[in-house]
Amino acid sequence: MELFERRSPVTVLGALAWGAFAAPGLAAIAAPAMHDLVTATLPLNDAWVSSFAAPLVEEPLKWLGIVALALIPGARLRSTADGLFYGAVVGLGFQVSESFLYTAVISADGTAGTVFAMVLLRGVVGGLWNHPTFSAISGAGVGYFFNASASVWRRWAVLLGTLGLAIAVHGFFNTPLVNASPWVSSVIKGIPVLLMFLIVLRWAHLRERRTFAGLAAQVVPDELVSPAHFRLLASRRARREVRRDAKRVAGRPAVRALTFLQGAQLSLLTATHEDGWGSPRTIELSEDVRALQDELGVVYSDALGSPYGPGLPRADAPQSSRVVQRWAADTKSRIETEGLRKVARSARDTALARIPRKRRKGDKS
Numbered sequence: 001m002e003l004f005e006r007r008s009p010v011t012v013l014g015a016l017a018w019g020a021f022a023a024p025g026l027a028a029i030a031a032p033a034m035h036d037l038v039t040a041t042l043p044l045n046d047a048w049v050s051s052f053a054a055p056l057v058e059e060p061l062k063w064l065g066i067v068a069l070a071l072i073p074g075a076r077l078r079s080t081a082d083g084l085f086y087g088a089v090v091g092l093g094f095q096v097s098e099s100f101l102y103t104a105v106i107s108a109d110g111t112a113g114t115v116f117a118m119v120l121l122r123g124v125v126g127g128l129w130n131h132p133t134f135s136a137i138s139g140a141g142v143g144y145f146f147n148a149s150a151s152v153w154r155r156w157a158v159l160l161g162t163l164g165l166a167i168a169v170h171g172f173f174n175t176p177l178v179n180a181s182p183w184v185s186s187v188i189k190g191i192p193v194l195l196m197f198l199i200v201l202r203w204a205h206l207r208e209r210r211t212f213a214g215l216a217a218q219v220v221p222d223e224l225v226s227p228a229h230f231r232l233l234a235s236r237r238a239r240r241e242v243r244r245d246a247k248r249v250a251g252r253p254a255v256r257a258l259t260f261l262q263g264a265q266l267s268l269l270t271a272t273h274e275d276g277w278g279s280p281r282t283i284e285l286s287e288d289v290r291a292l293q294d295e296l297g298v299v300y301s302d303a304l305g306s307p308y309g310p311g312l313p314r315a316d317a318p319q320s321s322r323v324v325q326r327w328a329a330d331t332k333s334r335i336e337t338e339g340l341r342k343v344a345r346s347a348r349d350t351a352l353a354r355i356p357r358k359r360r361k362g363d364k365s
Contacts, residue, residue, distance in 0.1 A: 021093075026061050037053075051175045063163055121186065128190060129190035129194045138165070254310075
């Protein structure tokens with residue numbers, strides 16, 4: 001759903017600058033104090049103390065930059081996915097700054113090969129599960145806190161829970177659990193961190209999909225993006241399948257027109273999410289969607305003799321009410337989880353309960 005969303009270059013550069021300059025600068029002051037505090041609290045050797053102390057300072061400092069963006073209206077941090085994105089940008093800035101300092105220290109008496117090895121280790125191999133990953137996890141919680149309609153307690157739980165999770169995975173990655181080469185250690189400890197990030201990414205994506213589905217059902221007119229249209233847009237797989245059907249029935253011109261139409265419909269949903277319905281951008285994109293629908297209808301008319309086909313449902317097709325659509329979706333979900341026989345028996349019992357008892361006794365049929 002995020003393919004067509006615009007990002008402000010100023011906001012992105014601000015997030016990058018916070019991660020590259022503000023957070024590392026403050027961490028350089030706070031990290032030694034935290035190291036001494038952890039040393040005095042926990043009887044551990046220095047390697048384990050460092051693995052705990054660094055995340056307790058660095059992750060909250062990066063997190064504060066994401067919170068600051070969320071408090072700036074112009075930054076437009078309007079979803080869990082937005083928080084995850086800007087968290088990754090803050091973490092990227094921190095990763096570049098920290099890697100530069102580490103490389104400068106380690107290669108001071110070394111060769112160009114040492115610098116190249118550091119670039120590969122921290123920028124390529126370790127880059128998959130390092131600071132951008134940690135901050136993206138905590139950033140998703142910030143986006144949820146400022147935009148979700150859940151209870152206050154749940155929002156606070158997610159906000160602090162994702163920050164705690166970022167600290168935990170950062171600490172796990174720093175621990176001296178694997179006494180092997182830096183390359184092997186990075187991969188073995190990094191894969192669980194990456195899997196945890198992918199779980200958070202999936203959660204943010206599903207929340208984004210529900211938001212867009214609500215816009216299609218309640219805000220955007222059905223002739224532009226109806227709930228039926230959105231089911232064909234909701235995933236890359238669904239969009240590919242519709243384009244494949246269009247190619248089968250009407251050839252490549254239909255695929256080209258349908259691709260542009262899908263992009264315009266997603267852009268319209270994104271603009272509605274960002275600016276609200278009725279904004280200049282949504283008006284312009286609405287005209288684009290109508291024009292592309294007409295173009296695709298012409299392609300289908302030439303190939304099929306009818307202006308309707310895959311990705312372009314009939315405008316005059318009977319539409320069931322939203323209540324009926326919701327009931328049908330719930331029933332389908334119950335059948336998939338409980339089984340057809342159990343759902344049918346439950347429906348029968350519900351129907352019999354609504355019939356007066358005297359009538360049931362007198363009806364021999």
